[in-house]
Amino acid sequence: MMERYKIPRTKELEFGGPLGAMILIFLMPATVFYLLLTCHTEQASVLNFPPPLPPLSTLWSPHTFLLLLAWVGLQAALYMLPMGKVTEGIILRDKSRLQYRINAFHAMGVTALVVGAGLAAGLRLSYIYDHFLQLAFSALLLAFGLSFLLYFKSLFAPDTTLAPGGNSGNPIYDFFMGHELNPRIGSFDLKYFCELRPGLLGWALVNMAMLMKETELRGSPSLAMLLVNAFQLLYVVDALWNEEAILTTMDIVHDGFGFMLVFGDLAWVPFTYSLQAYFLVNHPQKLSLSMAVGILLLNGLGYCIFRSANSQKNTFRRNPNDPRVTGLKTIPTATGRRLLVSGWWGFVRHPNYLGDIIMALAWSLPCGLTHVLPYFYVFYFTVLLIHREARDEHQCLRKYGLAWQEYCRRVPYRIFPYLY
């Protein structure tokens, strides 16, 4: 009989260990409310600290909580519908492979029809703007509730299903990082579901609600608002169209499903990634046509780098003999896998992050240069990706050893050519 693989204890703790995890559990929700409350003030100045705090009782609204549950319920129902193909994830440490349904793009189509029908029937999307804080608070409660349930469930999960990164034995750390790698209820994969659907589609919906609110206030949407909506919608549609690619990301392969990702997916993404659109509702910006064209080109550049770098690696990993990648130079590794050293992956070691950061800048520029607040995403995202790059580098060095060192020698820059 084959010996069952036991996930080893996590020895190298990230994010500053249990203390860092505890700080982040408070800091992440506090940041969301700081950003939203500051954005709602006239000055929207990051220096006005703390922003005026509303009484806690006004944040709780059973109505908005039920609406949020209905939204997540709709997305869960669409995920379970037998639309789209079923594919296999990467081989897990115990040599098994999980199956995943690829239907996020279909889900987006049906969601667009539902929202469209609602609008035709007189639904006011600006409700989302009017109850933004209550909705964020509801998302926070949902994220805490789900994280506790997941941690509780993980205590009864077989050893083989635990996350390599969230098995330290410290409850706070494991609660934050996620103790179980791919928690499922039957074939319903909770992490895979949350990573793309309720949060990313929710982000696009929030942006649209901000556009509607601006139209109600000023008669028509501004050019700045249209650009922010179009750029971010492209990003969301791209993620859903390339749903299968998420199966090889660090989040699915390495990280457990704990508070970090639950809160990230359900609250952080929809309520902080939409900050630019929220800002524009109360702080209108004049954007000249030439500036708009410049920003459009910048976003196009970022998107091309992001998409072609990600596609090049995904194509290569799925089939190294695919004619689209056979002309690229590679180096062998002891694992049998090869590393690309030409094309995008020979330019810098994380070309996809470079493209993503360029896009982040293009999403904030329509908000003008008078305020720092709408640039929060650029700062946060650069820090997130630099930290993520370091985590990935560490794992690759462990996986590929000397071959990785050779790759680093041949491609010396990590994200920014000649800089970093």
Ligand SMILES: NC(=O)C1=CN([C@@H]2O[C@H](COP(=O)(O)OP(=O)(O)OC[C@H]3O[C@@H](n4cnc5c(N)ncnc54)[C@H](OP(=O)(O)O)[C@@H]3O)[C@@H](O)[C@H]2O)C=CC1
């Ligand atoms: N908007 C957002 O909030 C966020 C967006 N992202 C985006 O998500 C995308 C995925 O990012 P992420 O999961 O962090 O990492 P990557 O998609 O960059 O994947 C890293 C993995 O790629 C493989 N790899 C690295 N170098 C090479 C090479 N030279 N040749 C072949 N394979 C290589 C290694 O895995 P292996 O060898 O095992 O295949 C490595 O672990 C990125 O575009 C990122 O910008 C990420 C985080 C947040």
Ligand SMILES: CC(C)CCC[C@@H](C)[C@H]1CC=C2C3=C(CC[C@@]21C)[C@@]1(C)CC[C@H](O)C(C)(C)[C@@H]1CC3
């Ligand atoms: C602030 C915390 C310390 C960390 C929170 C992190 C999460 C918000 C992000 C971690 C990785 C993510 C990815 C995406 C969204 C943000 C989170 C969840 C992603 C789904 C966005 C769309 C992209 O095209 C993608 C490549 C599919 C992304 C995958 C990673």
